[in-house]
């Protein structure tokens with residue numbers, strides 16, 4: 076085996092690499108056959124349940140909690156020289172391809188193509204999933220509710236593509252469950268078509284949030300060029316390709332999709348610009364061991380209402396990861412809280428908190444427990 080510091084020739088090291096690749100390929104094929112065997116077992120179990128008159132009808136091949144465990148283990152045992160996350164991304168793609176041997180997952184996302192939501196969908200499900208663009212957050216929910224798509228991906232926090240509140244409103248009326256979360260580092264670039272030079276630019280287009288996130292950079296570099304907010308960064312990229320003089324601000328996905336050139340990279344004013352997305356599905360997800368739970372709770376606007384809702388978490392020492400308020404649409408002066416915390420609804424301490432909250436509130440709706448983002 077080639078090690079750094081040995082005195083093998085280039086040809087010898089390449090021969091080593093070829094032999095290793097052969098082994099890796101054989102192992103991947105073996106892994107894929109195991110995944111097929113798992114799928115056969117799942118199918119047989121569902122068929123047996125059907126014959127026994129049990130209600131289950133759908134075979135669920137995709138197991139988010141299992142995938143999260145596999146990826147976490149890969150990161151934990153990684154010894155370098157590659158980064159744990161880099162290796163996990165490779166395994167993300169292997170799992171995605173193994174699962175697609177049964178049937179590629181259909182994943183609805185807030186489109187159009189080339190948006191960060193699509194990048195989030197691919198990051199979570201891998202490239203073997205079939206990502207289907209939707210025009211609105213409502214239609215992402217509808218596609219999953221009707222069964223057209225297996226899962227959906229919607230932005231929920233600090234997004235350049237959609238409104239948090241709109242996603243939360245959808246959860247109030249929907250029976251769908253959250254089955255995962257995706258965190259994505261957002262890097263914006265100034266993009267132009269190959270036939271557009273720096274001096275040809277008369278207009279810079281992007282989603283309004285992308286324009287906002289790059290405001291200082293634009294003020295410094297392009298103070299006199301018109302800025303135009305359009306419906307998405309993907310749309311801005313399409314315009315940059317088709318309309319002379321237009322430059323777009325968008326991410327890598329859009330640059331690749333429309334074959335645009337990067338005039339400037341990473342132009343966002345703040346590094347660490349992360350957007351969070353939620354994965355929605357029809358099934359509840361069993362515990363992975365590192366989970367989060369999201370609930371909607373509603374209480375009357377009386378003194379101490381929020382304190383009463385949050386106190387059970389404090390007493391149990393459970394960390395809240397997010398809390399949002401929305402006005403209730405059904406009752407004047409009632410509020411709806413969207414609360415996220417660490418733990419799974421099947422954990423005893425979490426079940427006890429939820430039972431206590433149920434007594435204190437007008438309405439309590441669990442939106443699901445799901446593995447914390449690994450990648």
Ligand SMILES: C=C(O[C@@H]1C=C(C(=O)O)C=C[C@H]1O)C(=O)O
Pocket residue numbers: 109110113114136137138139141142145169170171173174
């Ligand atoms: C193989 C399984 O099914 C699917 C494929 C997985 C994989 O390739 O590792 C993991 C979880 C499931 O999404 C399983 O449940 O173990």
